[in-house]
């Protein structure tokens with residue numbers, strides 16, 4: 317019905333060629349300017365820091381190469397930051413998955429209508445309200461030290477309890493992100509799905525959630541990056557993760573380099589996800605601009 | 609009688625939109641709903657499709673009271689197709705997936721069968737080459753035809769069309785009009801809300817004029833549009849003629 321016009325070979329006119337040349341020249345100039353200003357700022361920062369009166373002492377207690385290597389590999393009977401990091405990585409993966417699942421579940425519960433589901437809805441709302449306000453450190457203390465204090469049979473280890481604290485806290489944030497996504501889907505989409513005979517559940521599953529999740533993927537990933545970093549707070553509960561290992565090293569050597577090592581490792585771990593977040597955000601923005 | 613609305617009442621707060629409205633539609637009949645903007649045409653269609661709960665009265669489909677709260681609304685909606693004024697295609701699905709969603713998920717038809725049926729329909733309406741496109745890449749007329757096909761693949765007993773031509777230019781109106789005439793030829797029962805009197809005249813067996821929440825006047829298009837009995841109908845048509853839409 318609609319016939320596409322076949323593209324003919326096209327010679328750009330003189331005006332267009334001139335425009336292209338001008339744009340290219342302008343692009344080169346701004347790239348050079350950017351490189352130059354970056355170099356100047358970098359140099360000034362370097363001179364400012366290394367030229368400061370206390371630099372030698374800071375360098376010795378924060379950037380000692382030997383201590384870094386020792387802390388990393390765990391020589392001289394100190395716990396190794398690297399093996400502590402393995403615990404962090406496992407916790408990151410598990411906590412992220414559980415927090416996303418919990419957040420989605422809570423968000424769906426909060427969208428339910430009708431008097432029968434009122435208690436569930438009220439519970440879900442209370443949960444998101446209280447756990448978004450509660451500092452994570454306090455939740456970790458409550459979980460890791462409070463729950464074992466009950467002396468119940470089969471109380472899990474502090475590591476599991478600390479992880480649960482992280483999941484519960486981040487679940488509350490993620491639930492609100494998911495809910496914002498669900499509410500951003502226009503009611504006419506639900507009407508269209510219901511008019512086709514889809515049940516409420518199928519409408520959620522096939523029409524509302526796919527659109528909602530796509531829309532909130534950038535903020536979801538952003539919160540996931542924050543979660544990854546906050547997994548380090550589990551060291552407060554006692555298990556020897558990268559940060560706890562760094563702390564033990566620091567206590568033994570009276571040198572802060574192990575913390576710097578752990579910090580660098582955390583940044584490296586977060587980089588891939590940050591990259592993915594940027595890419596997804598960019599793609600979402602592009603798609604929005606491409607649509608009418 | 610396929611559809612029968614008796615004394616249907618619908619209010620939004622103090623606004624009484626449908627006031628003891630009664631309307632019957634026979635099998636294979638095409639009824640056009642006309643009336644001023646805000647007269648409740650869309651509301652009536654949504655009530656029949658059970659997307660909006662009525663405040664009083666009875667709606668029967670095939671003799672069954674579908675407004676009884678014990679009735680499974682999902683089952684009723686499977687028998688009634690509704691095409692929205694603003695298409696409401698699912699933007700995250702291709703044209704083909706939009707069309708096969710209900711056949712596969714609701715009617716549990718095998719995917720290949722649902723797909724080939726959808727392709728047959730798309731071919732009929734001249735959109736076979738768009739099956740893999742997303743809705744935002746289609747023109748208004750193309751989206752409207754996809755929306756109609758999406759309702760049709762469920763083989764509804766009754767098709768409700770809400771101003772299916774209002775967003776389209778005259779040429780695209782022609783495309784959709786042709787499609788609806790063909791459906792009429794196949795015996796589909798339809799209720800369509802419209803502002804296009806020409807459209808109503810061409811496809812409807814009966815025209816019903818909505819005013820103050822009820823059907824004020826109804827009859828064959830020549831009669832209602834040509835020599836209306838009620839003063840309100842004459843007023844309405846006079847304004848339409850002024851606007852050049854008859």
Ligand SMILES: Nc1ncnc2c1ncn2[C@@H]1O[C@H](COP(=O)(O)OP(=O)(O)OP(=O)(O)O)[C@@H](O)[C@H]1O
Pocket residue numbers: 620623625643644645646647648649650651652
């Ligand atoms: N969800 C709602 N909440 C409140 N009022 C509503 C709602 N839906 C419709 N109305 C009101 O009901 C009345 C009828 O609306 P309806 O959409 O049925 O009119 P219509 O005849 O389809 O008009 P149009 O020709 O402009 O499409 C209007 O006054 C509208 O404001």
Ligand SMILES: [Mg+2]
Pocket residue numbers: 649650651693770771801
């Ligand atoms: Mg309307």
